[in-house]
Amino acid sequence: MSASLLTVSDLSMRFGGLLAVDGIAFDVAPQEVFAIIGPNGAGKTTVFNCISGFYKPTTGAIALEGRSIAGHSSHHVANHGVVRTFQNVRLFKSMTVLENLLVAQHRQHHAPPLSGLFNTRSYRRSEERKIHEALRWLDIMGLRAYANREAGNLAYGHQRRLEIARCMITGPRLLMLDEPAAGLNPQEKKDLQQLIDQLRRDHGVTVLLIEHDMGLVMGVSERILVMEYGRPIALGTPEAVRNDERVIKAYLGEA
Numbered sequence: 001m002s003a004s005l006l007t008v009s010d011l012s013m014r015f016g017g018l019l020a021v022d023g024i025a026f027d028v029a030p031q032e033v034f035a036i037i038g039p040n041g042a043g044k045t046t047v048f049n050c051i052s053g054f055y056k057p058t059t060g061a062i063a064l065e066g067r068s069i070a071g072h073s074s075h076h077v078a079n080h081g082v083v084r085t086f087q088n089v090r091l092f093k094s095m096t097v098l099e100n101l102l103v104a105q106h107r108q109h110h111a112p113p114l115s116g117l118f119n120t121r122s123y124r125r126s127e128e129r130k131i132h133e134a135l136r137w138l139d140i141m142g143l144r145a146y147a148n149r150e151a152g153n154l155a156y157g158h159q160r161r162l163e164i165a166r167c168m169i170t171g172p173r174l175l176m177l178d179e180p181a182a183g184l185n186p187q188e189k190k191d192l193q194q195l196i197d198q199l200r201r202d203h204g205v206t207v208l209l210i211e212h213d214m215g216l217v218m219g220v221s222e223r224i225l226v227m228e229y230g231r232p233i234a235l236g237t238p239e240a241v242r243n244d245e246r247v248i249k250a251y252l253g254e255a
């Protein structure tokens with residue numbers, strides 16, 4: 001048994017002539033908040049795509065509690081409790097907020113075939129449980145008042161929270177957030193930081209975070225990996241990373 005929840009070693013991903021990820025290694029402890037930062041194009045989202053099964057890495061190992069998931073399908077990885085949000089919000093925009101959370105649960109639990117068609121008692125009971133669970137998550141996220149709104153009509157900050165709710169309702173072990181603060185106002189960013197703390201504390205989830213907002217990253221993360229041109233340039237506590245010369249150079253340039 002490994003003490004880490006997620007272990008990534010020697011990860012690389014090549015797109016034709018471009019080595020977008022090159023020799024990345026890190027591990028994430030259970031209930032840790034671990035951030036990946038770096039300039040645009042550094043390869044952060046590509047690392048997420050490799051972990052979540054959207055890409056098959058060119059080299060490297062990815063293990064969840066010591067068991068390999070590298071190259072597994074995104075469906076398979078999700079079934080192991082690894083869920084993610086995307087840099088651009090991806091909701092079912094013409095469905096209601098509540099329906100978005102029901103769909104997320106349908107994908108997870110498979111009812112026996114035809115039980116819905118015949119509207120059996122156990123089917124109805126399981127539908128009621130799903131609605132109950134969806135409303136519980138809308139309460140936690142402060143979205144209960146919008147349950148019957150079309151998701152696409154929600155304010156952007158609320159859409160971002162709904163995306164996180166849609167992940168959390170599947171009971172994940174690893175929650176991967178790709179720039180969750182993008183487009184949020186200062187108050188919404190503060191709320192997001194509290195939410196991440198709360199999800200970890202009250203729901204035992206481990207968080208892997210990509211984020212450009214340094215206030216949020218420094219406030220919420222236990223450790224930070226800094227990438228530049230696909231390569232790791234620093235890994236450590238917020239304090240260590242903030243004072244690292246290579247990191248300062250990567251962000252501020254040579255001047």
Ligand SMILES: Nc1ncnc2c1ncn2[C@@H]1O[C@H](COP(=O)(O)OP(=O)(O)OP(=O)(O)O)[C@@H](O)[C@H]1O
Pocket residue numbers: 015018020038039040041042043044045046047087
């Ligand atoms: N499917 C792909 N095919 C070809 N090149 C890709 C693909 N996906 C990403 N890249 C390239 O890989 C590099 C890393 O991209 P990636 O999206 O991982 O960066 P990022 O660190 O997430 O950047 P940002 O902060 O702008 O989101 C970029 O040069 C990008 O153009």
Ligand SMILES: [Mg+2]
Pocket residue numbers: 044045046087
């Ligand atoms: Mg990205």
